[in-house]
Each structure stands twice: as structure tokens, then as C-alpha cells.
Amino acid sequence: MEFAAVTKRFGVAAGAAAVDALDLRIPAGAYCCLLGPSGCGKTTTLRMLAGHEAPTEGDIVLDGANVTDLPPARRGTAMMFQSYALFPHLSALDNAAFGLRMRGAGKAERRARAREMLALVHMEAFENRLPAQLSGGQQQRVALARALVTNPSALLLDEPLSALDPFLRGRVRAELKRLNRELGITFVHVTHSQDEALALADLVVLMRAGRIEQQGTPEDVFDRPRTAFAARFMGGHNVFPDAGGGGRVAVRSDLTRLAPPGSPGALDAVVRAVEYTGTGFALTLAGAGTDELTVLQDETERRAHPAAPGDRVGLTWAEADARRLAAD
């Protein structure tokens, strides 16, 4: 699956691009998360992939074929909508069978296959229910069955977990990963939650203002942020001015240490708040021109540096833990 210099502008040609000259390759069978804040172009990218939005420029290639001008159903993709978009007048079974009905499959055949799909998402007991008679989580499962019924080579998911409560979110997350593994098809999942992307993805694509800020494995993107934006968006990092050069570095919160104030090489900061997290302590600090610094202390560290709100402290880190950041 490949994007080649894909650009999308909405409205008049002079307008800012929602997606700007995007180049991206997604290996077959991968779980790819398009990640970024709202308005970064991730949903537009997904919709262009699905064929619900036409690129202004560039090409989209799926399984070696240029699908840029093909309608959704001839691309081999299937989309699961954020609102699920089930057909309210059809039962769960008929919803799941809809794609086969549109392809002209016989009633017996499409119902048998739709039942298989409902079983795959554990909804076989609800086949006669209308969408209005199902909970949000159940509706999502039916939407998933409907998307999978035509054997797509890629499943496109638009914010699939955002409408679910935290408990269900965890379960659906595991379920999606299982389906990705069992079906062997490519998953492209749009989300604004870095936790989701880190937990699920083989390939994280972090987007910002219509461009790709950084892409790679979850470990790559989290542990080696390329820019201050990436470090801040992925979370768990502090961005400090680089003592050596003019640039900035990112240091993970759990690798940032407290030191006595005024220690050589340490950065001055003031503790704003201390929270107990169960496995340790989270300190919020102000310094280096920002009040968004965080230090995670385990119990040993806490005993060594028991700082309280209002205390002046120094912040240090091992040189090996500092990631030099490119200019934004």
C-alpha cells in the first residue's frame, strides 16, 4: 500500500492543503496507526485510501495497482466508520450481509457468510436485532463484520475506540490485534491517542499539518522522537535546551533525575505538584521556560530526592538518554 506525493486541498485551489505531498508505504499485513492531533490530515488520508475523498494530486497504489480513480468497492478496502454508520432499517445479519448483497450473492450464500462474520466478532446471538437495539460496542462489532464480509485486503478504521468506555477500549484493542493476526490483512487505524498507537501498531505514522512528522516502529517513534512536536505529542518526554549546542534535546520523564539545586550541569526548576501513582511518584515542575516538565521517580529515587511542592531542584540526565531534536 503506497501513497506517492498525495496532496488534498479542500475548497478553492489556493487553500491550505489538508494533506501535503504525502509519501507513505505500508507493508501488507501490517497494523499501521495514523496518529496526530485533530486537523493533521490523518482522517483525510484514510478517506483517500478508502476512496471517499479524491486526492487533488498524486497516486495511491494498493497491491501493485493504481487505485487513485477507482470507487471504494473496487479497491479491496473496507472502512469502519467512527459513527459505525450501520443501516438502521436492517438487522445485524442483513447489515453484515450488505456488501455481498450489493455484489449480487444469493440469499442463502450471503447469510451463511454473514453469520460466519458475526461469529468472528462474537455477535451470532444478536443477528435479528436492529442497530437501535444494540449497545455501542455491539454496533461496532456488527460494523466490523460488515466491513470484513467481502474479504478486503485492507481494513480502514476511523477512530474505532474513541466512543467506547475505557474497559471496552482495552478489550476491543486486543480484539483488533487478534483479527489483524488471524486474517493477515492490512489494518490502517486513525487515532489521536498515542497510547492506542503504541499498543497496537507495527508502524506508527505521526502526522502534523498534512505532513508526516515521523514514522517507524512504536519504540522508534516513542524513544527517538525526531522533533520537539513528536516528543511532546508522544508524551513521556521533557524538552530541554541543549547545553552543548543551540538546539533542544528530549529526555524521557523516567530518565530525568532530580539533583540538589545549583549542581553543575543541572537545570533549575521548581516543583509544582507531586502525585503518587502506585508504582512511583509523578512530579510536575516549572523551569527552562515551561511549566510542563515531568519527572517520574521510582521508590528508590524518591527516597534519595524527596522533593515537595514549592522546592527548588536541579534536573539532570545521562548524556546517552538525551535525544537531539531537529528544528520544527
Add this chain to the structure above:
Amino acid sequence: MTGASASRWCLGALFAAFVAFLYGPTLTILVLSFQGPEGGLTFPMNGLSLHWYRKLFGGAGVVDIWAAFGRSLRLGLAVMALTTLVALLGGYAFRRRFRGAGALFQLVVASLIVPSIAVSLGIALQFRILDDWVRGLAEAGRLPAWFPEDHATLMGLFTSGLGAHLTWTLPFGILIMFAVFNRFPVEVEEAARDCGASPWGVFRYAVLPLVAPSLVGVALFGFTLSWDEIARSSQAMGEANTLPLELQGLTTTATTPEIYALGSLTTGVSALVIAAAFVAHGLARRARRSPR
């Protein structure tokens, strides 16, 4: 009495007055239509009978009420069908933004603010011009052979009459479908397309079933608006009058409760159409609920 309960009584009284005003006249006429054979146009009731209905069905009146009834029914059904079709297609077309959409919408709806009687007069004038033109052609011998020689006017129930009623029902129908399509989730259409539905398939399997109940509403609206329309009909019907026009004529000459029987009957037709629609809707819903 506390302030809250006082305002409750006030509002209750206002509502009661409203309801009395709304249904009182119809009920009065319904009761009076059962006057005894010796009864008059006003209370008191002089016996209780079906005499005036019998007389009505006997067709003893000066004008042929049943022919007018039939004309109004056929016109109403035609108006209903056209209004439903055009409102559905028009509403659906406006889902895509196109150049001039706003101006077109205003053009369609603006006809509602033109006084009905002016529309009716205008239609009559237009047809007079048209008739003059046709007559001119006939005199010059330039009309085809099949054209009737004794042709007098193009005005009629299904030309000027139908047009006059559509100027009234179409803007309403389109306004209703606009509101319906405004709330219609675009993702449902996209989902259908994603599942492989053709443009026709999207319309047939995703859009139409969802807007069908609203279409029933538009159809009812179209029929009942046409059924009792007077002002726009007044100058536009040509020779054959619709039922409301005949009724209006009768009110100036009527001397017996027969007119009440007729009024009650026409109200009954409207009520019947609406009841039929409700029953159909209920049955369709039950059929959908039950597992197949």
C-alpha cells in the same frame, strides 16, 4: 393559589380555548349534519336522522357534488404523487453542493410568500395568453389535424389546476425533505458505497428506506393541502370545479343541512387518508421488527 398553579390554570384555559376553536366547528357541523328531516341550519336539533346523508347520496342537489368529489380526489392523488416524487428527488439533489444552490432554493420557496389569490389570477391570465396564441395558430391553419376544432381553452383540472396546486404543495414538500436530508448522516451513504453499492444502490438500499416515513408525511401533506385548497384553485380550474369550490358556492345558496353532511364527509376523507397512512406505517414497522 400559588403563582405556579395560577399560571398553570391560565395556560390550561388558553389551551382549552385553542382546542375548542380548532375542533369545535368541525364537531358542530358533524352534529348538525344529523338533523331530522324538518331541522334547519342551526341549533336546536329537530330530531336525529341520516336524512341529509341520504339526500346527498341521492344526488338531489343543484350541482353534481359527486363529480366534483371525484375530480378533487383524482387531482389530490396526482398532486400527492408529484409532490412526493419531486420533493424526494429535489431534496436528494441538494445533498451535493452545486453552483446556484442557494438561489435555486430561494426561488423554489419564495412562491409560498406570494398571495394565493394572486398566483391563481396569474395562472388564469397566463392561460388566457396561451389560449389566444393557440387560437391565432388555429386561425392561421398551422395546427396539426388531430387538434380538436372546437378547442376553447387549455385550462383544466390537470393543466392549470394541477399547476396551481403544485405551486402550493411543492415548496412545502421540498422544505420538509430539506429538513429530513439535513439530519441524514452522510456516513450511511458512504458506508453503502464502501460495501459496493452503485449510486442507484445507495439511493435504493440506504437512502430510500431511511426517508420513507418522511415521504409518507410529504404525501399526506400534499394530498390534504390539495384536497381543501380554495384560493389558488379559485381562478385556475377552468370549467370544472373542485369540491371545495363547489362547497364554497353552496354556502351562499344552501338552505338545508345537506351541506353539513357534505362537509362532514369531506373531512372524513381527509381523516381516512391519514388513518390509512398511520396503519400502513404501523404494519410496515411490525413487519420489520419481526425476524424473518
